[in-house]
Amino acid sequence: MNLRGSVHILGHVTSEERTWLLKNTEAVLYPSSAEGFGFVPYEASALGTPTTFPGFGPLQEIAQLIDLPSAWNSQPFAADLANLIANELPHKTRLKQLERTIGELTWNHFGKQLSTVFVQIAGMPRAATATIDANSTAEAAALAQVLSSKSWRLTALVRRITDTRD
Numbered sequence: 001m002n003l004r005g006s007v008h009i010l011g012h013v014t015s016e017e018r019t020w021l022l023k024n025t026e027a028v029l030y031p032s033s034a035e036g037f038g039f040v041p042y043e044a045s046a047l048g049t050p051t052t053f054p055g056f057g058p059l060q061e062i063a064q065l066i067d068l069p070s071a072w073n074s075q076p077f078a079a080d081l082a083n084l085i086a087n088e089l090p091h092k093t094r095l096k097q098l099e100r101t102i103g104e105l106t107w108n109h110f111g112k113q114l115s116t117v118f119v120q121i122a123g124m125p126r127a128a129t130a131t132i133d134a135n136s137t138a139e140a141a142a143l144a145q146v147l148s149s150k151s152w153r154l155t156a157l158v159r160r161i162t163d164t165r166d
Contacts, residue, residue, distance in 0.1 A: 023047040027084040027091075029077060033057030042105075045098035050091050052080040063101045065094070122161045 013021065022028065022044045028051040030040050038059035041051035053059055055068030067090075069076035083090045103109075 018043075019047070022049055025049055027052065027081050029053075029081060030059075031077065032059070035059055038062075041098055042102050045095050046102065048095065050084045050094035051098070052077055052084060052094075062105070063098060065097050067093075118158050118161075122158055 010021075022040075026049070028040065028044045028049055030038065030051050030053040032038065033054040033056055035058070038053065041053055041059065041063070044051045053068060054072075055065065055070040060068060067080075069080055084094060085091075
């Protein structure tokens, strides 16, 4: 597929223009492995447009797609774009994969996962702690620092859950 003369690079576009572009194109090339969350592929997918992006980096880690270009080389990206444009199955598969990820990236889903981690931690056996006597000022200072830390205060609820199990 020869795209020469068919590719246009745009500068800044408005939100409305971006939505129109994402909705009215065949596929989106998103060559970024540094973008942590990568809204563009998800926005395009929500509008029915598949996206190709690197199969490495934070975006891939979140999306968990395995059929993406795996090297900084134009050939794999061009092949993936051509495949998404010319074949209905890869087109639909990519959309479904990103839609699944979109469905998982909710506060409710995150909260359930975090709760599961807290319950697992709460179910772990307690670690033996060191005893502190009146003469160990360095240990007492370290313990006071831990007890006054934000982390200690934030985990109070988890400790109360485990205390009720004893």
